[in-house]
Amino acid sequence: MADPIETRPVSRRTVLKGVAGVAGLATIPAIIAACGPSGASTAPSAAGSAAASQPAASQPAASAAVGSVSVGSNHSDPGEAKGMEEINAAFTAETGIAVALNKVDHGTFQDQITTYLTGTPDSAYTWFSGFRMKFFADQGLNTAIDDVWAKVKGNYTEGFANSVVGNDGKVYGIPVDYYPWAVFYRKSLFTEKGYTVPKTWDELKALSTKMQADGLTPIAFGDKDGWPAMGTFDILNLRQNGYDFHVNLMAGKEKWTDPKVTTVFQKWAEIVPFHAKDYAGLTWQNAADTLVQKKSGMYLLGLFVSAQFQATNNPADLEDLDFFPFPTLGTQFDAENALDAPIDTWQISSKSPKLQDELDAAKAYMEFWSKGSTQVLMFKNQPGLIPTANDADTSTYSPLQKKAQEIVSKATKITQFLDRDTRSDFAGANGMQSFLQNFLKDPTQDLAAYQKTIQDFWDSLPPLT
Amino acid sequence: MSGPIASGASAPSGPPTGGAVVQPRRGRKYSLLTRRDKTTLALMVGIPTFLCLFFIWFPTIVSVLLSFTNWRGISAITSENFVGIKNYVTLFTTYPFFWPAVAHNLLWLLFLSFIATPIGIFVAVLLDREMRGTRIYQSAFFIPVVLSLAVVGFIWQLMYTSQGFINSVLGTNGRDNTIDWLGNPSLNIWAVLVAASWRHVGYVMVLYLAGLKSVDPTLREAAAIDGANQRQTFIRVVFPVMRPINIVIIVITVIESLRAFDIAYIINRGKNGLELLSILIVNNSLSEASLIGFGTAIAVVLLVISLVPITIFLVRTSRSSAADQI
Numbered sequence: 001m002a003d004p005i006e007t008r009p010v011s012r013r014t015v016l017k018g019v020a021g022v023a024g025l026a027t028i029p030a031i032i033a034a035c036g037p038s039g040a041s042t043a044p045s046a047a048g049s050a051a052a053s054q055p056a057a058s059q060p061a062a063s064a065a066v067g068s069v070s071v072g073s074n075h076s077d078p079g080e081a082k083g084m085e086e087i088n089a090a091f092t093a094e095t096g097i098a099v100a101l102n103k104v105d106h107g108t109f110q111d112q113i114t115t116y117l118t119g120t121p122d123s124a125y126t127w128f129s130g131f132r133m134k135f136f137a138d139q140g141l142n143t144a145i146d147d148v149w150a151k152v153k154g155n156y157t158e159g160f161a162n163s164v165v166g167n168d169g170k171v172y173g174i175p176v177d178y179y180p181w182a183v184f185y186r187k188s189l190f191t192e193k194g195y196t197v198p199k200t201w202d203e204l205k206a207l208s209t210k211m212q213a214d215g216l217t218p219i220a221f222g223d224k225d226g227w228p229a230m231g232t233f234d235i236l237n238l239r240q241n242g243y244d245f246h247v248n249l250m251a252g253k254e255k256w257t258d259p260k261v262t263t264v265f266q267k268w269a270e271i272v273p274f275h276a277k278d279y280a281g282l283t284w285q286n287a288a289d290t291l292v293q294k295k296s297g298m299y300l301l302g303l304f305v306s307a308q309f310q311a312t313n314n315p316a317d318l319e320d321l322d323f324f325p326f327p328t329l330g331t332q333f334d335a336e337n338a339l340d341a342p343i344d345t346w347q348i349s350s351k352s353p354k355l356q357d358e359l360d361a362a363k364a365y366m367e368f369w370s371k372g373s374t375q376v377l378m379f380k381n382q383p384g385l386i387p388t389a390n391d392a393d394t395s396t397y398s399p400l401q402k403k404a405q406e407i408v409s410k411a412t413k414i415t416q417f418l419d420r421d422t423r424s425d426f427a428g429a430n431g432m433q434s435f436l437q438n439f440l441k442d443p444t445q446d447l448a449a450y451q452k453t454i455q456d457f458w459d460s461l462p463p464l465t
Numbered sequence: 466m467s468g469p470i471a472s473g474a475s476a477p478s479g480p481p482t483g484g485a486v487v488q489p490r491r492g493r494k495y496s497l498l499t500r501r502d503k504t505t506l507a508l509m510v511g512i513p514t515f516l517c518l519f520f521i522w523f524p525t526i527v528s529v530l531l532s533f534t535n536w537r538g539i540s541a542i543t544s545e546n547f548v549g550i551k552n553y554v555t556l557f558t559t560y561p562f563f564w565p566a567v568a569h570n571l572l573w574l575l576f577l578s579f580i581a582t583p584i585g586i587f588v589a590v591l592l593d594r595e596m597r598g599t600r601i602y603q604s605a606f607f608i609p610v611v612l613s614l615a616v617v618g619f620i621w622q623l624m625y626t627s628q629g630f631i632n633s634v635l636g637t638n639g640r641d642n643t644i645d646w647l648g649n650p651s652l653n654i655w656a657v658l659v660a661a662s663w664r665h666v667g668y669v670m671v672l673y674l675a676g677l678k679s680v681d682p683t684l685r686e687a688a689a690i691d692g693a694n695q696r697q698t699f700i701r702v703v704f705p706v707m708r709p710i711n712i713v714i715i716v717i718t719v720i721e722s723l724r725a726f727d728i729a730y731i732i733n734r735g736k737n738g739l740e741l742l743s744i745l746i747v748n749n750s751l752s753e754a755s756l757i758g759f760g761t762a763i764a765v766v767l768l769v770i771s772l773v774p775i776t777i778f779l780v781r782t783s784r785s786s787a788a789d790q791i
Contacts, residue, residue, distance in 0.1 A: 110753050111751070111752045111753050112753075113753055114537075114538055114539065114753060114755040115538075115751075118538065118539055139539045139540065141539070224647075224648065224733050225733075225734075226733070226734070226736055226737075277643065277645065278627040278643050278645040278648055279648065280645060280647070280648025280649065280650070280733075280737055281625070281626060281627060281645045281646065281647040281648030281649075281653075282627070282648070286626075424753045424754055424755065425537075425749070425754035425755060425756045426754075427754075428748055428749070428752055428753060428754035429734045429735065429736050429748040429752065430562050430735065430736065430740070430744070430745055430748040430749060430754075431754065433736055434561075434562060434736045434737065434740075435561075437650075437736055437737040438561070438737075441650055441737070453559065453561045456555075456559035457559065457560065457561075460551070460555040460559060460560070460759075461756070462535030462536075462537060462546075462548075462756070462758065463535075
């Protein structure tokens with residue numbers, strides 16, 4: 001082992017110097033940030049060549065779509081991963097196109113999305129709809145798929161259709177699933193204790209007080225990851241100030257210092273005492289478990305909460321899960337029945353090194369995902385993701401899922417969730433997530449000063465384009 | 466070194482006497498190096514210099530330049546991206562997480578310096594006394610060092626959760642009396658410091674133990690003969706002899722506290738009382754936020770802070786090595 005090294009002392013020294021240099025680097029934190037430019041500065045030129053080659057590529061591949069397609073998936077949870085495998089197998093069986101799956105942890109995928117899309121992404125990838133899709137579309141990082149959409153749009157309602165249109169009017173994604181946010185509870189617990197579903201804000205507070213007296217945590221809450229608190233802000237703002245104000249606030253057209261925002265935080269402060277005390281150390285899964293164990297009474301979360309009920313392997317638990325829409329606040333906006341119902345989509349990247357060869361296969365993959373039969377394969381493995389296609393077989397839906405479908409169809413306004421409706425640099429861990437935790441730490445603080453720190457942060461962000 | 470150079474110099478210059486007389490030109494007179502020597506030297510100096518410039522100075526300077534932009538890492542940088550010192554103004558005035566992060570990094574430094582490091586030294590001195598089972602203790606203290614900080618973070622997370630080991634032992638795992646070690650913003654930094662120290666103690670112990678083993682035993686004997694007790698021997702004789710190791714340990718402690726990242730990041734990604742400079746950099750520039758300009762501004766601040774102990778260390782070591790040569 002040692003011989004080849006020993007005989008070449010000069011090269012060894014050079015190598016060691018190099019290693020020392022790299023080691024020295026690691027201690028200089030500036031390198032963390034500097035990693036970006038050297039890798040990413042080549043991106044624009046790559047963009048140009050990729051963009052130029054695309055139109056040409058679609059012509060010769062006009063023959064049957066065979067070959068393979070590279071697919072980037074954030075479906076990392078066990079159920080979803082299984083669903084992906086089944087779908088990919090079905091796709092290969094139908095079209096003969098092999099799928100090269102790149103499965104990335106959901107959170108990691110989201111963190112790295114910019115680097116991923118500007119680097120060497122897979123041809124097809126999972127991503128959000130709405131603001132976050134439009135942001136990347138504006139940067140030229142994904143490929144318009146109007147041709148695919150023209151074939152499949154009959155399978156979608158207008159709400160879904162609107163969610164995948166970019167700022168330039170082109171279609172950039174295929175909506176494949178969604179999940180409403182509502183207040184979840186266990187039917188058996190409510191029957192046992194004689195609770196009734198609260199319809200108004202006052203009823204919610206009265207019920208919470210009663211639950212507290214019964215030794216329960218009234219409202220389960222786990223905000224260790226920072227984003228769950230956004231769900232509460234969203235629904236309160238939607239009920240209190242309406243969809244238009246909420247969307248404008250998210251887009252920066254309204255100010256965070258607006259007195260309307262103050263009322264939202266004041267309302268929230270009224271129910272903070274009913275939240276789980278140790279919320280800041282709990283993940284949503286931990287909090288959901290307290291609901292499963294009947295230690296807490298209600299939980300405002302997405303339908304994906306059902307995963308924790310399925311994980312008990314006792315079908316009775318999942319059957320016992322029910323939800324109600326967030327109570328009304330007595331404003332004119334109650335009638336909007338607005339709610340968060342994030343839509344997940346599949347999109348085609350623009351910088352995939354294989355895109356030239358795979359564009360048709362990727363489009364076939366998009367088309368395949370737009371079928372109800374495909375979406376149901378995912379849904380079977382993750383009951384928290386409701387299919388979007390009109391032709392999805394609803395006969396297998398549980399009452400909970402039917403209800404989820406119903407609550408969304410009743411809503412006249414649908415939002416995507418705070419961190420999908422606003423700019424990513426604003427919604428991040430040391431942005432809005434931390435701001436909301438600062439509020440929860442001390443709900444009775446000077447709200448004017450608090451709201452000013454949020455607005456100041458917004459104002460400090462660079463222009464979007 | 467002088468051997469090969471001298472022989473190499475004489476070989477191509479032909480008749481040694483003639484060469485010196487016929488070449489009176491300036492500069493050449495004192496050159497003992499052949500072309501080959503010069504090439505070798507140029508390579509030996511040039512390659513490391515290139516590596517140093519390319520891997521250290523280039524990224525550093527680019528980072529500093531980037532910190533004056535609002536670049537988002539997507540399109541090319543144009544003159545419109547240059548925003549002057551805006552990032553720094555935001556950082557020092559309105560950004561509410563910057564000063565807590567600085568305070569937490571300083572707290573980290575103080576805690577490791579005055580609590581974890583002395584404990585590590587103390588443990589090393591105890592283990593150095595060849596007590597029974599010393600190897601078992603050494604392994605036990607060293608295990609945390611072998612684990613990556615991500616794993617350490619995970620382990621301590623299990624210890625600290627509301628239904629975790631610590632709350633169970635304290636009997637505070639009920640619904641109302643639970644101590645939220647990781648969620649309570651005034652407690653969690655201390656909880657994390659304990660976890661970080663758990664690892665740091667083992668690290669310091671191993672280094673110090675190695676140093677103690679290398680201390681000349683005759684020094685201790687001499688001290689014992691002079692009537693010094695154990696404590697006096699350590700403070701007056703062993704500790705001063707250990708100066709090189711002490712400096713290494715100080716440097717390591719400073720480095721550990723400046724690069725503090727993993728545990729807090731694993732626990733809650735550096736929010737809610739666990740803000741650290743390194744995490745602010747990652748959350749702002751490497752995550753989905755992609756505020757590269759703003760993130761590098763924080764990185765530059767951290768670089769400037771790092772330069773303080775580095776400068777002190779370099780000045781001291783160069784001074785002492787100069788003193789050694791005299």
